[in-house]
Amino acid sequence: MTDTAAAAPKKKLFLLDAFALIYRSHFAFSKNPRINSKGMNTGAVLGFTNTLVEVLQKEKPTHIGVCFDSAKKTFRHEQYAEYKAQRQAMPEDIGIALPYIKKIIEGFHIPILKMDGYEADDVIGTLAQKAEKEGFEVFMMTPDKDYCQLVTENIKIYRPAFMGNAAEILDVAHVLARFEIERVEQVIDILGLQGDASDNIPGIPGIGEKTAKTLIQKYGSVENLIANTDQLKGKQQENVRNFAEQGLMSKELATIHVNVPLDFEADKLVLDAPDEATLRELFEELEFRQLAARVLSGGGPQRTPAGVAAPGSKPTRRPKLVAGDQATLFGDAAVASGAEEGETGHYGAPSGPRKRLEDVPYQYHMMDTPELRKSLLSFLLQQTEVSFDTETTGLDIMTARLVGLSFCWLPGEAYYVPVPTEDPAAVQGIVEEFCPFFEAAHILKIGQNIKYDLTILRHYGVEVSGQLFDTMLAHYLIEPDMRHNMDVLAETYLHYSPVSITELIGPKGKKQKTMADIPPAEVKDYACEDADVTLQLKHVFEPMLRDLGLLGLLNDVENPLVPVLSSIEYEGVRIDSEAMTEYSAELQGYITELETQIFREAGQEFNIGSPKQLGEVLFDKMDIGKGKIKKTKTGQYATGEEILSQLATDNPIAALILEYRQLTKLRSTYVEALPQLVNEADGRVHTSFNQAVTATGRLSSTNPNLQNIPIRTEKGREIRKAFVPRDDQHVLLAADYSQVELRIMADFSGDATMIEAFRLGQDIHNSTASKVFKVPLDQVDSEMRRKAKTVNFGIIYGISAFGLAQRIGISRKEATEIIETYFQEFPSVKQFMDESINRARELEYAETLLKRRRYLRDINSRNATLRGYTERNAINAPIQGTAADIIKMAMINIYHWLREEKLQTRMILQVHDELVFDAVQEEVAYITPKIKELMTTALLLPRGVPLEVEVGTGRNWLQAH
DNA sequence: CCTGGGCG
DNA sequence: CGCCCAGG
Numbered sequence: 001m002t003d004t005a006a007a008a009p010k011k012k013l014f015l016l017d018a019f020a021l022i023y024r025s026h027f028a029f030s031k032n033p034r035i036n037s038k039g040m041n042t043g044a045v046l047g048f049t050n051t052l053v054e055v056l057q058k059e060k061p062t063h064i065g066v067c068f069d070s071a072k073k074t075f076r077h078e079q080y081a082e083y084k085a086q087r088q089a090m091p092e093d094i095g096i097a098l099p100y101i102k103k104i105i106e107g108f109h110i111p112i113l114k115m116d117g118y119e120a121d122d123v124i125g126t127l128a129q130k131a132e133k134e135g136f137e138v139f140m141m142t143p144d145k146d147y148c149q150l151v152t153e154n155i156k157i158y159r160p161a162f163m164g165n166a167a168e169i170l171d172v173a174h175v176l177a178r179f180e181i182e183r184v185e186q187v188i189d190i191l192g193l194q195g196d197a198s199d200n201i202p203g204i205p206g207i208g209e210k211t212a213k214t215l216i217q218k219y220g221s222v223e224n225l226i227a228n229t230d231q232l233k234g235k236q237q238e239n240v241r242n243f244a245e246q247g248l249m250s251k252e253l254a255t256i257h258v259n260v261p262l263d264f265e266a267d268k269l270v271l272d273a274p275d276e277a278t279l280r281e282l283f284e285e286l287e288f289r290q291l292a293a294r295v296l297s298g299g300g301p302q303r304t305p306a307g308v309a310a311p312g313s314k315p316t317r318r319p320k321l322v323a324g325d326q327a328t329l330f331g332d333a334a335v336a337s338g339a340e341e342g343e344t345g346h347y348g349a350p351s352g353p354r355k356r357l358e359d360v361p362y363q364y365h366m367m368d369t370p371e372l373r374k375s376l377l378s379f380l381l382q383q384t385e386v387s388f389d390t391e392t393t394g395l396d397i398m399t400a401r402l403v404g405l406s407f408c409w410l411p412g413e414a415y416y417v418p419v420p421t422e423d424p425a426a427v428q429g430i431v432e433e434f435c436p437f438f439e440a441a442h443i444l445k446i447g448q449n450i451k452y453d454l455t456i457l458r459h460y461g462v463e464v465s466g467q468l469f470d471t472m473l474a475h476y477l478i479e480p481d482m483r484h485n486m487d488v489l490a491e492t493y494l495h496y497s498p499v500s501i502t503e504l505i506g507p508k509g510k511k512q513k514t515m516a517d518i519p520p521a522e523v524k525d526y527a528c529e530d531a532d533v534t535l536q537l538k539h540v541f542e543p544m545l546r547d548l549g550l551l552g553l554l555n556d557v558e559n560p561l562v563p564v565l566s567s568i569e570y571e572g573v574r575i576d577s578e579a580m581t582e583y584s585a586e587l588q589g590y591i592t593e594l595e596t597q598i599f600r601e602a603g604q605e606f607n608i609g610s611p612k613q614l615g616e617v618l619f620d621k622m623d624i625g626k627g628k629i630k631k632t633k634t635g636q637y638a639t640g641e642e643i644l645s646q647l648a649t650d651n652p653i654a655a656l657i658l659e660y661r662q663l664t665k666l667r668s669t670y671v672e673a674l675p676q677l678v679n680e681a682d683g684r685v686h687t688s689f690n691q692a693v694t695a696t697g698r699l700s701s702t703n704p705n706l707q708n709i710p711i712r713t714e715k716g717r718e719i720r721k722a723f724v725p726r727d728d729q730h731v732l733l734a735a736d737y738s739q740v741e742l743r744i745m746a747d748f749s750g751d752a753t754m755i756e757a758f759r760l761g762q763d764i765h766n767s768t769a770s771k772v773f774k775v776p777l778d779q780v781d782s783e784m785r786r787k788a789k790t791v792n793f794g795i796i797y798g799i800s801a802f803g804l805a806q807r808i809g810i811s812r813k814e815a816t817e818i819i820e821t822y823f824q825e826f827p828s829v830k831q832f833m834d835e836s837i838n839r840a841r842e843l844e845y846a847e848t849l850l851k852r853r854r855y856l857r858d859i860n861s862r863n864a865t866l867r868g869y870t871e872r873n874a875i876n877a878p879i880q881g882t883a884a885d886i887i888k889m890a891m892i893n894i895y896h897w898l899r900e901e902k903l904q905t906r907m908i909l910q911v912h913d914e915l916v917f918d919a920v921q922e923e924v925a926y927i928t929p930k931i932k933e934l935m936t937t938a939l940l941l942p943r944g945v946p947l948e949v950e951v952g953t954g955r956n957w958l959q960a961h
Numbered sequence: 962c963c964t965g966g967g968c969g
Numbered sequence: 970c971g972c973c974c975a976g977g
Contacts, residue, residue, distance in 0.1 A: 914977090
């Protein structure tokens with residue numbers, strides 16, 4: 001009442017939640033610790049002070065106070081012994097920072113408020129309400145969402161500013177929208193239901209954010225929910241009933257108590273002029289030169305503008321050319337913030353509409369002069385992890401040209417380096433400027449689908465070194481069967497919609513522009529945003545992966561595999577196009593001949609390739625295959641291989657059609673298609689390996705798919721003759737695991753008979769045949785072996801009698817018998833299969849040797865077909881996935897060995913259990929045993945079943961087998 | 962069981 | 970989009 005602020009229309013009181021702000025500052029800098037020359041980590045002090053200064057300068061409060069939690073136990077501990085029990089001890093760096101922070105607050109002549117037995121939020125809440133009554137506009141400065149319950153018309157939350165942009169002020173409307181509630185008080189009902197892990201508030205089990213909102217929307221309060229427990233269903237009802245007490249207590253714990261016995265003495269909180277001498281001394285000691293310059297009159301070094309403003313760039317801030325006491329290039333206004341926990345990131349609330357670039361504070365900088373690039377590089381080299389992205393003219397790796405590079409190491413602040421695409425020499429020069437960064441072994445490089453960027457850079461002669469972190473692969477391990485493109489990830493995990501590429505270059509089609517057609521100033525935001533979002537995703541995914549126990553798989557397998565695949569794709573496989581053309585003509589000869597024969601048999605000409613026409617000709621007109629006719633789901637005649645081969649014995653036309661199909665398939669899919677994909681510059685095809693599509697962990701290959709080149713039939717194998725070494729000095733070397741999946745099965749099940757067979761190096765299919773058909777090994781004939789082989793594969797696939805019968809062309813009954821005998825002979829295999837299913841039922845996922853998961857949420861389905869299918873997956877996924885784990889490890893080890901030994905042999909293909917190399921002839925003798933060794937020892941199976949690898953070489957891929 | 966591509 | 974078929 002004593003203050004005479006008649007000039008100000010409204011008195012503005014700021015109450016700072018000190019610990020919350022300090023912790024936030026500390027963790028914001030923890031990835032890029034800021035250490036001064038005395039070795040002190042000054043991140044927390046700097047972040048806090050920046051926040052304070054910013055609010056003083058921007059918001060010009062009339063009154064201000066800083067609240068600390070009291071060191072003593074609070075009434076909440078008496079209420080609930082576990083309260084905040086699991087909260088870790090204060091980091092040492094914060095302990096050291098605290099005295100400095102207190103001195104700085106005193107230097108600003110700002111009172112420190114605390115009350116024994118109460119927490120900062122209680123103190124702030126009490127003071128805020130008292131101040132409101134006295135006509136103040138109150139801002140509670142905190143990142144903590146619990147304060148939302150206190151918001152009124154005159155009491156708001158002030159979320160700390162970010163990177164010098166406007167801070168976020170949360171008013172009543174914000175709070176209601178964010179929690180999807182009607183009254184502000186309901187915040188505590190939400191918090192009481194969902195709990196808060198960081199404060200160890202238990203909540204009610206099974207109720208998270210989503211459910212809490214729905215329930216409160218329906219019932220209004222925790223009390224009313226409990227009163228209406230009978231309206232709930234199933235597990236939820238059970239939980240609410242059993243944990244009603246706990247829910248009420250949680251609500252109580254989440255409630256901020258506004259009755260702290262404390263007087264509001266406005267005159268003590270009046271903002272005063274700072275004690276410049278004290279502050280100067282402190283800033284000096286801490287080496288906060290920028291801050292001193294900004295806060296103290298005439299003190300500290302002046303910021304000198306540097307560089308020329310780029311056309312289109314906002315002339316708001318100019319970079320410093322030397323690395324000073326800030327972690328960012330333009331960091332003089334940097335305020336600690338970030339998305340360390342995903343949910344509290346500046347990209348905002350976990351629900352509600354997706355934010356877009358225009359909704360968030362950001363600073364994206366154009367770095368388009370030699371000086372700016374030099375400055376950027378010097379900052380890059382000081383980082384320990386940087387996210388980067390390349391912008392190119394297209395997605396085709398062989399023809400795409402670089403348009404620009406973006407970099408980001410602090411959320412919200414990124415840098416874009418455009419390159420003059422039309423001047424290749426200049427582009428090369430700029431790319432090379434950044435070599436010291438790309439080749440820095442100590443900097444972790446983060447990217448989304450970083451293989452693409454690596455391959456692009458490889459085309460400019462840059463080999464990226466240092467650890468990699470690919471957010472696409474990170475998410476592939478978290479949710480293997482979801483999509484992993486960046487836009488979806490940003491929406492799901494950051495609640496943010498990035499600028500879409502179509503907004504920039506227009507919709508798909510002829511008129512679509514490329515990135516090179518867009519002015520760099522417009523590409524800048526898009527490019528920077530990509531790097532920024534990727535960095536933030538990394539910060540979300542890393543802790544998730546750690547919790548799931550998948551961080552090792554990512555860091556030891558998936559991420560290190562990226563450069564290996566990039567290299568494989570870059571090298572490519574040489575195709576003998578001439579041989580292909582010749583073979584095409586030869587095939588065409590056969591095909592024409594077959595056509596005339598088929599038309600002769602049918603008595604008419606028709607499109608043999610159309611299942612519809614074919615069905616009509618065969619079954620209506622020719623009226624063949626009585627009793628064997630089947631229809632597909634869509635009502636058409638089935639004309640698949642299975643049907644046709646049954647008809648083939650009596651009807652020559654069926655056999656001809658089968659052969660026709662085979663040959664036309666060979667022609668269209670391989671012989672005609674492959675030469676089209678040969679890169680003219682080097683005569684090779686460059687497939688792309690997708691590392692994040694299969695549910696089991698395998699790779700897949702596209703454009704072209706080099707993992708399904710024919711081998712089983714005579715005419716198909718011919719195609720492999722066109723896969724040749726790069727020149728006369730090279731040969732193709734193929735290294736195959738023999739029966740990896742069966743060996744894994746033997747090992748996992750611990751079946752003594754099977755393990756023995758592998759230990760003795762026996763032919764596993766013969767040995768299985770001998771057991772299943774109960775004949776001595778030397779009496780197994782080729783038919784028995786063939787059947788046994790199918791059974792063995794069936795086992796890996798989680799066998800069904802139905803499937804087996806179809807495969808070997810025997811009756812269901814016979815198949816069932818074979819399976820029964822098999823399980824009698826290999827009881828541990830049966831046991832293993834049962835255990836796999838049971839384990840999957842419990843966990844709802846299956847896992848490989850390296851803990852790779854495949855979620856099997858349908859394994860408890862009541863739909864028997866669906867459940868059966870999922871059960872087979874429960875058996876197959878760990879086996880197929882472990883085989884994938886093994887060969888991935890082998891690839892990484894071989895790649896590094898070849899590099900270390902400076903060998904010229906290159907890995908050029910992976911086909912699930914086979915690696916193909918373009919091998920220098922003189923190196924073959926040296927590398928063969930080593931490749932064998934690295935493949936067989938890539939991963940050791942738990943029970944020690946040995947892996948075996950066969951190596952062959954030749955003038956083409958066929959010979960190499 | 963796991964894939965990708967061509968065709969109608 | 971379903972079918973068919975190439976590979977593992």
